[in-house]
Amino acid sequence: MKRVVHVAVREFVVTVSNRAFVIGLLVMPALLAGIGMLIPRLFNFRDFKAEGQVRIIDPTGLIVPQLRTAMDGRQIAARRAEQTRRALANAPPMVRDMAGTPGDQAIQMAFGPVPDFRLEERQASADIQTEKDWLMEKGPGLPHVALIVVHPNAAIPKDGETGYGTYDLYIPANLDDRIDGEIQSSLREALINARGEAQSLNREKINALIQVPRVRSVTVTSGDERQTVRGFNIFLPVSVGALLFIGVMTGGQALLTSTVEEKSNRVIEVLLSAVSPMELMAGKLIGQMAVSLLVLSLYIAMGLTVLTSLSLFGLFNPWLILYILIFFVIMYLVFGSLMMAIGAAVNEMREAQGLMAPLILILIIPWILWMPISRNPDSLTSVALSFIPPINTFAMLLRMASAAPPPWWQVWLSILIGVGSVFAAIWFAAKVFRIGLLMYGKPPNLATLIRWARSA
Amino acid sequence: MTAAIVLKGVTKTFGRTKAVENLDLIIPRDALYGFIGPNGAGKTTSIRIIMSILFPDHGEVSILGFRSAMEAKDRIGYLPEERGLYRKMSVGSFLSYMAKLKGVKDPGLQKRVERALESVGLGGTARKRCEELSKGMMQKVQFLAATIHQPDLLILDEPFSGLDPVSSRMLRDLVQTEHRRGAAILFSTHVMPHAEELCDSVVMMHQGRKVLDERIDRIRRQYDPRRIHFDPLDPEADVSLLKALPEVEDLQRTEGGHELLLVEGTDPAQAMKRIVQTITPARLEISRPRLEDIFIKLVARGQETRESLDELRAGLIDNAAKGAAV
Numbered sequence: 001m002k003r004v005v006h007v008a009v010r011e012f013v014v015t016v017s018n019r020a021f022v023i024g025l026l027v028m029p030a031l032l033a034g035i036g037m038l039i040p041r042l043f044n045f046r047d048f049k050a051e052g053q054v055r056i057i058d059p060t061g062l063i064v065p066q067l068r069t070a071m072d073g074r075q076i077a078a079r080r081a082e083q084t085r086r087a088l089a090n091a092p093p094m095v096r097d098m099a100g101t102p103g104d105q106a107i108q109m110a111f112g113p114v115p116d117f118r119l120e121e122r123q124a125s126a127d128i129q130t131e132k133d134w135l136m137e138k139g140p141g142l143p144h145v146a147l148i149v150v151h152p153n154a155a156i157p158k159d160g161e162t163g164y165g166t167y168d169l170y171i172p173a174n175l176d177d178r179i180d181g182e183i184q185s186s187l188r189e190a191l192i193n194a195r196g197e198a199q200s201l202n203r204e205k206i207n208a209l210i211q212v213p214r215v216r217s218v219t220v221t222s223g224d225e226r227q228t229v230r231g232f233n234i235f236l237p238v239s240v241g242a243l244l245f246i247g248v249m250t251g252g253q254a255l256l257t258s259t260v261e262e263k264s265n266r267v268i269e270v271l272l273s274a275v276s277p278m279e280l281m282a283g284k285l286i287g288q289m290a291v292s293l294l295v296l297s298l299y300i301a302m303g304l305t306v307l308t309s310l311s312l313f314g315l316f317n318p319w320l321i322l323y324i325l326i327f328f329v330i331m332y333l334v335f336g337s338l339m340m341a342i343g344a345a346v347n348e349m350r351e352a353q354g355l356m357a358p359l360i361l362i363l364i365i366p367w368i369l370w371m372p373i374s375r376n377p378d379s380l381t382s383v384a385l386s387f388i389p390p391i392n393t394f395a396m397l398l399r400m401a402s403a404a405p406p407p408w409w410q411v412w413l414s415i416l417i418g419v420g421s422v423f424a425a426i427w428f429a430a431k432v433f434r435i436g437l438l439m440y441g442k443p444p445n446l447a448t449l450i451r452w453a454r455s456a
Numbered sequence: 457m458t459a460a461i462v463l464k465g466v467t468k469t470f471g472r473t474k475a476v477e478n479l480d481l482i483i484p485r486d487a488l489y490g491f492i493g494p495n496g497a498g499k500t501t502s503i504r505i506i507m508s509i510l511f512p513d514h515g516e517v518s519i520l521g522f523r524s525a526m527e528a529k530d531r532i533g534y535l536p537e538e539r540g541l542y543r544k545m546s547v548g549s550f551l552s553y554m555a556k557l558k559g560v561k562d563p564g565l566q567k568r569v570e571r572a573l574e575s576v577g578l579g580g581t582a583r584k585r586c587e588e589l590s591k592g593m594m595q596k597v598q599f600l601a602a603t604i605h606q607p608d609l610l611i612l613d614e615p616f617s618g619l620d621p622v623s624s625r626m627l628r629d630l631v632q633t634e635h636r637r638g639a640a641i642l643f644s645t646h647v648m649p650h651a652e653e654l655c656d657s658v659v660m661m662h663q664g665r666k667v668l669d670e671r672i673d674r675i676r677r678q679y680d681p682r683r684i685h686f687d688p689l690d691p692e693a694d695v696s697l698l699k700a701l702p703e704v705e706d707l708q709r710t711e712g713g714h715e716l717l718l719v720e721g722t723d724p725a726q727a728m729k730r731i732v733q734t735i736t737p738a739r740l741e742i743s744r745p746r747l748e749d750i751f752i753k754l755v756a757r758g759q760e761t762r763e764s765l766d767e768l769r770a771g772l773i774d775n776a777a778k779g780a781a782v
Contacts, residue, residue, distance in 0.1 A: 006556045014545070266540030270601060272509050273534030274557035276526055438509065 003275045007283020015291045050115035050179040052145030059124040062155040066190035073114040115182045135172045155194040237374045237401040247328050251292035252339040259343030277434040327393040330418035334390045337429035344436035351443035366394035377402040389421035428453050458521040460485050460609045460640035466515030475501040477664040488635050490651030491644035493661035499644040503613050530559035533607035537614040539598045541586040548582030558605035572600050592623045612643035648747040667754040687713035687739040703727035
C-alpha cells in the first residue's frame with residue numbers, strides 16, 4: 001500500500017507543479033474574466049456617445065415635432081430609466097439589492113452618455129439623391145448620421161386602409177449600431193405619439209392600456225415551491241455535465257500521457273522492479289484522481305460563489321455536490337483505467353489516437369443527448385440511458401440537475417451499475433496494462449487488446 | 457543460508473516460441489554470476505521471471521527464500537536492459553522516489569542520496585534535471601537507482617550494452633563494489649569476455665535451454681587447453697612448417713601472431729617442445745579456453761549444423777567486438 005501512495009503522490013506533485021497544468025487551470029477563469037471585464041473596457045462601451053446630424057423629410061408634417069421631443073436628451077434619459085426598471089424587475093433579489101435605485105450616473109454608466117442628435121427638417125419635395133449625397137459628406141461639425149424619409153401614411157392611414165406606413169432610414173457606411181438603434185427607438189416613440197394624437201388618443205392612457213408586467217413564475221414541487229429562474233434548469237445540468245467531462249478528461253489525458261512517457265522513456269521496467277503492475281496502475285489512478293478532484297473543487301467553488309453572489313444558491317440542491325463527486329469517481333475510474341491501458345499498449349502518443357477514438361465518442365454521446373434529457377428527464381429514453389454504462393453517470397447527473405430529479409432508488413441503482421462497470425473496466429485495463437507495458441513494436445488494435453485481456 | 461535465486465523446471469512460452477525451457481538454477485548468496493548466451497537465448501525472459509515481471513508457465517521460483525520477487529522487491533536491485541529515467545525529474549528526486557519505492561524510510565534519505573551521488577563522482581547534481589546529464593552520468597544514476605537501497609541481490613540485464621570503454625570500466629568497478637559489500641549479483645551479457653573478466657560463475661543459455669552452469673575456474677580446468685599462441689623470433693620464418701607437425705590440427709594467423717589448435721588428447725608440453733625445435737619462438741604460450749569456444753563446443757553437442765555454428769560464432773565474435781568497441 002505504501003508503494004501505491006508513493007506512486008500516487010509523485011503523480012499528483014508532478015502534475016500540479018507542471019507549468020502547463022497551472023496555466024491550463026487558470027485559463028478558464030481568466031477567459032471568463034476577460035470576456036466579462038476586459039473586453040467592454042477595450043471596446044470602450046461606457047464612454048461612447050451617440051451624436052450627429054439627422055435630416056428628415058416628413059410629408060405628413062406630424063412626425064418632426066414628435067421626433068424633436070423624442071430625441072431630446074431628457075426624453076432619452078427617461079426611456080433609459082424605464083428600461084432599467086423593467087430589467088431589474090426580472091433580476092434576482094441579490095442583483096436588485098446590489099443595484100438599489102439606480103441614479104442618472106449609474107444609468108449613464110450602463111448605457112453611456114445621453115446621445116446628442118441635431119434634427120434638420122427638409123422640404124417634402126427635396127431630392128432624395130441629393131440628401132443621400134449629404135450623408136457621405138464630411139464636414140467640420142457634427143457627423144452626418146442619418147436621413148429619414150417618412151412615408152405619407154406613416155401617421156394617418158390612407159383612405160379606406162387600416163394599416164400605417166413607416167419610414168426609410170439611410171445611414172452612411174460604418175455607422176455604429178448604437179446610433180442606428182437610438183434613432184430608431186426615437187422614431188418609434190415619435191410615430192406612436194403622432195398616430196395617437198391624430199386619433200386624439202392620450203399616450204399615457206395607451207401605455208396604461210397595453211402594459212401587462214411579466215411576473216416570475218413559481219416552480220412547485222412535492223417538497224416546496226420556489227421562484228423560477230429562467231435558464232437555470234438548462235444551465236445547471238450542462239454545468240454539471242461540463243464539470244464531469246473536464247474532470248474525466250483532465251485525469252484521463254494525464255494518465256495516458258504519463259504512461260506513454262514512462263514507456264517511451266524506458267523507465268517502466270525500472271518501476272516494475274519496485275512495484276507490481278497493479279500497484280503502479282492503482283497509484284497512477286489515485287494520483288491523477290486527486291488532480292482531477294482539485295480541478296473539480298476549484299470549478300465547483302467558483303460556481304457556488306457565482307450562485308451565492310446572485311442569490312441563486314437556494315435553487316441549488318447541496319446534495320448534488322456529493323452525487324457529482326460519486327459519479328465523477330465512477331466515470332473517472334472507468335475512463336481513466338481504459339486510457340491508461342491504451343497508454344500502456346502503444347509506443348507513442350500518435351499511436352494512441354486510433355484507440356482513443358471509441359472512448360472520446362462515448363464521452364461525446366451524452367452531449368448529443370443533453371438537451372432531450374434535460375428537457376424531458378422522466379422520458380423512457382432518459383431513464384434507460386441512466387442505467388447503461390458507461391454513460392449512465394452522465395445521464396443520471398443530468399436528470400438529477402434537472403427540474404424533475406429522479407427517485408432515489410434510480411440514483412443508487414445507477415451508482416451500483418457504475419461500480420460494476422468500474423470493476424469491469426479495471427479488470428480489462430489491468431490485463432492490458434500488464435502485457436502492454438513491456439510490448440514494443442507494432443501498436444495493437446482493439447481486437448489485440450481484447451485478446452490480451454483474455455489471455456493474461 | 458538460503459540461496460539468492462532458485463529456479464526449478466521453469467518454462468515460459470510466447471505463442472509457439474519456447475523462450476525458456478525447463479530451467480534449473482541455483483545462485484548462492486555470495487555469487488557473482490554471469491548469465492551468458494547470444495541474443496534471443498532466453499536471458500532477459502529468465503531475468504523477468506526472476507523479477508516477477510513475467511510469470512512462468514511451469515516451474516518454481518524462490519528469491520532470497522521467498523516464493524516470489526514480489527515479496528522481496530525491497531531487497532532486490534534491478535537494472536533492466538531497457539533502462540530509463542524521468543527526464544524532467546531532478547536527479548535527487550528520482551533517486552529518492554526509487555528509494556522510497558524500495559522501502560527506504562524518509563529520515564536520512566536525502567543524505568543517503570547525496571552520499572551515493574558523491575560515491576560515483578556526481579556530487580552536486582542532485583538538483584539537476586536528469587535530461588541535463590551526459591549519457592555516462594545518466595548511466596551512473598541508473599545504477600544508483602538500482603542500488604540506492606543496498607539490495608541483497610543485484611540483477612543486471614546486459615549492463616555493458618551500449619557503453620563506451622570508460623563507462624564500461626566504471627560500471628565494472630561499481631558492480632565489484634556492490635559484490636564486496638555483500639550483494640549476490642547476477643548479470644546477463646552476450647559479450648563473453650565481460651563475463652570471463654568479472655564473474656566467478658556462469659550460466660550459458662542457448663535457445664531457451666541451459667547448456668552450462670559452472671564456476672569459471674572449473675571451466676578452465678575442465679576444458680583442455682588446446683590452443684597455443686605462437687610468434688616466431690624471425691618474422692620471415694616459414695610458419696606453415698608447424699602445420700605439418702602431428703600434434704597440430706590447425707594453424708591460423710591472428711592479429712598478434714599465430715594460433716595453433718592441437719589435436720585432441722595431445723600433451724601441450726610435448727607439443728610446445730616440438731614447436732620450439734621446429735621454429736624459434738619470440739612468444740609461445742598456452743591460451744586459456746575462451747567462453748565463446750566452450751559455448752560453441754557445447755552447442756555443437758546439440759547436433760547443430762556446421763553452417764549454423766559458424767554463424768553463431770561469427771555473431772558472438774561480432775558482438776564481442778562491438779561490445780569492446782563501444
